[in-house]
Amino acid sequence: MSGTEATVRAIHAAFNAKSVGLVGVSSDPRKFGYMALNTILGGGYEGGIYPVSPKGGELMGLKVYTSVSEIPVKLDLAVIVVSAESVPGVLLEAADKGAGAAAILSAGFREAGRPDLEDRIAAISLERGIRLMGPNIQGINYLPNKLCAMFFPVIKTKGPLAIVSQSGSVTAALSEWAADEGFGISAAVNLGNQVDICESDYLEFFAQDEDTRAIMMYLEGVKDGRRFLEVLEKVAPQKPIAICKAGRTTAGQKSAASHTGSLAGSHEVFEAACRQFGAVMAESVEALYDRAKALATLKRPKGNRVLTISSSGGAATLACDEAEAQGLSVPLLPVGMLDELKKLKLPALASLSNPIDLISLDSEHFKQVASLADKFDAADLLLMSFADPVPGAPEALKQLSAKLGASVAVSYMGGGKEEKAGRVEIQRAGIAVYPSPERAMQGIAAAVCEARYHRTPRERRQSMHVARYPVAAGAKDKSHFVPEPQAIELLAEYNIPYPEHGLAESAEEAAEVARKLGFPVVLKIVSPHVIHKSDMGGVRMDLLDEHAVREGFEIMVACVRTAVPEASIQGTLVCCQAEPGLEVIVGAIQDPVFGPTVMFGLGGVFAEVLNDVSFRIAPLSALDAEEMIHEIKGYPLLAGVRGRGPMAVGQLANLLLEVSRLVVEHPEMMELDLNPIRVYEQRLLALDARIIVRALPENPSNGHKANKRISTSNSC
């Protein structure tokens, strides 16, 4: 049994515990020890509850044991609410009582400056085989076992959503939203300090959990980036995953600049990584909930065609606006359907296009029209938009959802009491209801996005074993710049085209090299101390003959000597000057969470002013490379505008794949910038390569292909 399997079994056993020790109960309603017992009882747990407090006695009708060892049965799960200092002792006792897991609700560990206590419980967990949830959590709630082991809130409304959240309040809020409107949850877990069981483990568990149809995650970070992606990739096809990542704007606010390092905000990389491996992202906690509801209930749609059937013109227009904004298709009605619609006894003023505005509050009309839409395959998804009280809507929807091929989502607003009761009844039947047409359409868009992702053949999408290329621990302070001649050799190894060139140590030699290459040429200074060559006068362009090259050489060397007196000049690079063309940037970085990451963007103002770039975690699949080219806003420039033909997009995708290969085979590579790359209709050329490498630990046992490392000394 693998470690992962054992962990999933441990979670399964803990969630399905038949006996729970609740250690640290209190009779004071203001204390967490009281709240936790109150909640577990309120949740209707049917197994044995064994409260523990040194005071003993009785609480809420249950005998209180004075210590864990006094409990007369084997424990499946210990729920711990004692002070942090007492947790290690309780854990040992719980292990003695056979507990396979403990949920440590207590705070006061690493977050309170006590990493020693956290190390201690981690050690006990390893030694005694007792698995840990937390510490520092709101608790866990597993509804199939009616086990609501939380401080707060009591949630009993069972439904298809599992919540995995790093914030206790977000756990509570999502649970309450789902319960209040009848949608319900299968489980809610708060992650806390994740000493042992982490977000990836819970994903693995919920992948197998029969009561869960979709997973929603609120994350502030992840424990192991590469493992998280591998688990996402594995789980997402089985159980859709929606993620809201906190910290989205800090990175976005970084001033944009042309080199990859500063453009690569880790939040942008995080979102790109999650999408790359199949998750649906949400930009707010409410959007997370809305999207997860759709993912849990909508049949995976075959396409992106939406038909709105509405009781109101206003709501229909709002739905249609949002559909277009979300990039959904709003198709015309099939002619046959129109003919049959006309035969129905619909209100005379009903508008029979898409959206269909029925101007009717008769649920029978909605049923008839939806059935016709399905018969004529008018759309992949139907939005039933009730914007008035529509009596009988729940019953009609239940009948429809059983027989329709299309996915159905519902918007219900402005329907008074009918709406409020209807919302709960419809959602209890497993159909998502939204409070406005726009939010419903955003849910639909999430389902379309998820379906599109998973329609791609798996082999095109990934085959890359992302976890094989872990985040290498490298010392940033021991990093250094690789001079361009050496960088160019590396590019050549990876089939990245660079202009024809030669090296020269004197003006005369430069002129000779230039004559062989043909004019015009560019001269570039070669010095480990001159990174930003242009700024230091280290580049001369448009040199049209040998005389100009000689003169350019002398001027350039003089300029650099003035600008950087300490620079050791090793010579110059003489390059054929590339024709003007469209400029793009390709870069690679070592993301601190996910390791080797590739960036793509249009050059010049697009990257600088608009931060119009895309990211993928390496290694890239062919599809990743295509997608990262397509998803930038400036893509039309590559596809061809103003009567210009399309650029060499296929070669560009290959170049991205090569950069991906380069960066995973060279974990010592900290930053790679190919800026600019000139792209033409038939070819492309990297005009500059800036590479920064770092010192890696002596014996990297991380499975990287044993490539020749790029030197990290300045001995070039």
Added chain:
Amino acid sequence: MSGTEATVRAIHAAFNAKSVGLVGVSSDPRKFGYMALNTILGGGYEGGIYPVSPKGGELMGLKVYTSVSEIPVKLDLAVIVVSAESVPGVLLEAADKGAGAAAILSAGFREAGRPDLEDRIAAISLERGIRLMGPNIQGINYLPNKLCAMFFPVIKTKGPLAIVSQSGSVTAALSEWAADEGFGISAAVNLGNQVDICESDYLEFFAQDEDTRAIMMYLEGVKDGRRFLEVLEKVAPQKPIAICKAGRTTAGQKSAASHTGSLAGSHEVFEAACRQFGAVMAESVEALYDRAKALATLKRPKGNRVLTISSSGGAATLACDEAEAQGLSVPLLPVGMLDELKKLKLPALASLSNPIDLISLDSEHFKQVASLADKFDAADLLLMSFADPVPGAPEALKQLSAKLGASVAVSYMGGGKEEKAGRVEIQRAGIAVYPSPERAMQGIAAAVCEARYHRTPRERRQSMHVARYPVAAGAKDKSHFVPEPQAIELLAEYNIPYPEHGLAESAEEAAEVARKLGFPVVLKIVSPHVIHKSDMGGVRMDLLDEHAVREGFEIMVACVRTAVPEASIQGTLVCCQAEPGLEVIVGAIQDPVFGPTVMFGLGGVFAEVLNDVSFRIAPLSALDAEEMIHEIKGYPLLAGVRGRGPMAVGQLANLLLEVSRLVVEHPEMMELDLNPIRVYEQRLLALDARIIVRALPENPSNGHKANKRISTSNSC
């Protein structure tokens, strides 16, 4: 008394009616005539209700009159639910009974192919002085008079928001949302066909209504664009206005192209126009509600500094993310405040930065911290973020809001029963509560945006009497293109710089003109039949000497003759060739709703690929011109990037003002394109002018300055 004053008085009298005739009642609960009576009674109306139905008898305890004329008292308001055909008769009877206004809920007019009926009631209104609301409306609800004259819903929760909506369902939904959570409304009106009283009239009324603090509008269009803007400009400083405009994406989906005509989507113009005159825009009906809540309750903030005080770290992070996304400032805590915070008995793990994460559920802590923030002027706005049950929160907030200088908004989520009761109690006290930190921050951002607009000195903002330049009725089919030499003369009248140039009818003459101008020159064909000159070979650039000019002339004429055999060629324009520079586009169009409108954008890929343009309704104020330059995404290019200094932005603003003057003084101008304009550090040059004019009616009595019209014949 002006017409507007009379209308406002009529609305006032109707809303405050002491006697209402309800014409068309029914005893059948499925009929609108039943629903309307039921709703008016449910609303608690305390004046006299006089139901009318030919059947007579009694209904819901009220005597039913068989006709309006039978009613024994003077009517203040007639509420009409009879069939459309019967409405004119009922109106005449109501007028006889002294009714100053009628709310016509009945449908079946223009929207049902009966404009004749609509013309008839309009005529009756004019003849008899009875003012009309509707027809084809859900109804009206005016809470200060407990007058809920609607089919549905019964809304009695009074609050500070007035609803003006073109959709009945949106009217109902917004009313219910506000009532359900205790926020409340002052009034709700559904606009319908607006035969008489229109959205602008209601704005004028609510501006004066003491019970209304903010107005939210759902619009699909407006009756008179220029009047609407003038009313917005007048009302917005007194009563904040939030607007959601339906139809937002259709225009956005138009394929982007470089000429103004196709870039000017009327929705984009609509939004720009509303913002220009002081409204806050919302992109969804829920956002409309959220923003209006903030506008109605937050003290107009002095700046954009937000401090979040939260019970939970997760909620605090989400709030902070959204604050940054909304462009709000999240300042550090003042040192003095930090010192005093440390003296409070807050939880040991509380995080004392911004956001402040109290990790406390004690409302006293929130009160203490908010008071300190105010004392030290730590922020202009406070977000109190409760993400757990916080007992006593309503009381604490009531005390705070009375004494704080800063504006306060509340986010409450994950607080169970405490939250649900607290939300209502807090909102009854006039403080906006949102269900998530992100939505709260969006509300705050709306208040900041509104305050910033109205902080601008009025004289900088407008002095333009927008209604003086009405939307002129022009015949698009009689439009024609103005040849460039004539267009250039017009530019000169408006101080718009164009390269030095001369006209030539022969190759020899062209060479001579070029010699006088100096080289290089550009040749452009002059023909009324060649609009897109470059595409037809009608432009030759980089002509470096007389020989090249002669040759260029011959080639150009030959090319054009081949491409457009029927073109009459009147000669060529010989222009000094402008140096390379940053290119922008300035255009003007006649918007069908708002009339003369100016557009600005960066040239080339920015306009073509990214649709990065801004609009303002003409005439522009100096501030409008500055703002439209600043608000495009590519603005940094004008401000100076890559070591380049700032461009001549002041001259560009002047040019926009001149284009504005040009287009309002020439209502015959249908489309003006200055594309490109080259902008340099010290100057700018319009390199091309494409003008399309149209035929106007003979005697335009629209107050336009009597300028010499640009010829609309092809006689040039």
